[in-house]
Amino acid sequence: MNFEKPITDRITIADQPTEADFDRLRGEGYVAVVNLRHDGEPEQPLDVAAEGREATDRGLAYHHLAVGQPPLSDPGVAEACDFIDREAAKGKVLVHCRKGGRAAAITLIQQARANGWKADEAVDKGRAIGLALDPPLRGKVEEYLKSHG
Numbered sequence: 001m002n003f004e005k006p007i008t009d010r011i012t013i014a015d016q017p018t019e020a021d022f023d024r025l026r027g028e029g030y031v032a033v034v035n036l037r038h039d040g041e042p043e044q045p046l047d048v049a050a051e052g053r054e055a056t057d058r059g060l061a062y063h064h065l066a067v068g069q070p071p072l073s074d075p076g077v078a079e080a081c082d083f084i085d086r087e088a089a090k091g092k093v094l095v096h097c098r099k100g101g102r103a104a105a106i107t108l109i110q111q112a113r114a115n116g117w118k119a120d121e122a123v124d125k126g127r128a129i130g131l132a133l134d135p136p137l138r139g140k141v142e143e144y145l146k147s148h149g
Helices: 021-025 048-057 076-088 103-117 119-128 137-145
Strands: 004-006 011-014 029-035 059-066 090-095
Touching: 011 103, 021 029, 021 048, 029 076, 048 059, 059 076, 076 090, 076 103, 076 137, 090 103, 103 119, 103 137, 119 137
Parallel strands: 011 090, 029 059, 029 090
Antiparallel strands: 004 011
16 A cells, blocks of 8 residues: 555555555454445456455455445445444454545544534544545535435
8 A cells, every 4th residue: 555544543544455465454453444446446456356355365354335426325335334333343444445535535424423523513523633535525525424414
C-alpha cells in the first residue's frame, strides 16, 4: 500500500493492499478487511473474489461493498458499518479502495453512527480525525447521513 492512515486505534483507511500487505496486516493485529472496489477498476492486482480468498486464507474476515457513482444506500452501507463495528471490537480493521477516498467516506459514516454525530456536524468532526473528503464524496456522505439520521 502507498497510503495507509489510522483513523482510530482499531480502524485504518488505505489504498489497494497487495498480497504482501495481507501477510503484514495479520502480523500487526488486523482481523478484517473491507474492500470498497468494483471488479475491473484500474490498478487492481486482485479481483474481488481473489482478494477475499487472500484475506480469508490469512485468517482475516472479509467484507466487500462496491461503492461507485450512485448515491450511498442501504442495506450495503449499514452492513459495511456493522461489519466494521463488529470486527473492530475484536482487533484492527482495514477499510480500502483504490486511493482511500471511498474508504474515508464509509469510515466517516461508520464513525458518525458510532459517535452519534448528526449529519451537519459529521463532516467537520470527520475532518478533525483525518477523514477529509472531496466534494462529490462529501455530498454523498451528507445525503446518506441526512436520510438515515
